[in-house]
Amino acid sequence: MSQDVSPDEHDDLDEGAEAAPFRRYLTRAGAERMHRELLQLLNEARPKVTAEVSAAAAQGDRSENAEYIYGKKRLREIDRRIRFLQRRLDTATIVTPAEQSDRSKVYFGATVTLEDEDGERTTYQIVGSDEIDASGGRISVESPIGRALLRKAPGETVEVRRPRGEIELTIVDIRYD
Incomplete structure (x- = not known):
């Protein structure tokens, strides 16, 4: 039941796109x-x-x-x-992050370490909407940060629009545990 999610399968979760309602x-x-x-x-x-x-x-x-x-x-x-x-x-489509073949970019299941404008680092795992736990470091792939990070590589900076204003985040590390 585990599935490797390749870059082509993330078309419905690409930056700025709406997540397909039938694909969870x-x-x-x-x-x-x-x-x-x-x-x-x-x-x-x-x-x-x-x-x-x-x-x-x-x-x-x-x-x-x-x-x-x-x-x-x-x-x-x-x-x-x-x-x-x-x-x-x-x-649901069950994804085992450790089986991800392309580990050079952020895809569903990735654990991403980010650095904000003040040099503060935070680590999040990109998960489905049913798994969200902000205090546990799990954010939705459909969240503004999750969407902005998809298909990005270490060293890239993304701009995220939040209710409190925009913030720039730089990807420091990507892991698939």
């Missing part, structure tokens, strides 16, 4: 995190809430039973999240 990428690690969450919901959370709802229903009048009403609401939320995760995992 996930890193192998991101897919594994989503799969673990799905299993936890199916094997732990849903059975627990189902048991709580059954116990609350056994108490009688359901119309004013807060535990029953809340449990049913929580069960719907869990089921909605399960369906969402299943759809995402079924339709």
Whole structure:
């Protein structure tokens, strides 16, 4: 299921282009995190809430039973999240960054070290929209920074328009771990 994403396959994610709505990428690690969450919901959370709802229903009048009403609401939320995760995992293209053949430029899954105008360095991994974790250093390929970095090489400088204004970032290093 792993796929090497060549430069030609990034046409829909090129700078300034809209990401194709039908083509969703996930890193192998991101897919594994989503799969673990799905299993936890199916094997732990849903059975627990189902048991709580059954116990609350056994108490009688359901119309004013807060535990029953809340449990049913929580069960719907869990089921909605399960369906969402299943759809995402079924339709996503799984990319293993370590298998990227062209390591000279930034593509999906790359870990990029950047230097800003003040000489401060930051490292981000370019990931899918379902994997975003800014505090963990994972930014979306669809974000302004992610789009600006695609197909760029070390030493190149990109200009990124942010809500706080424009910033210039220089690519220091690219890794595919």
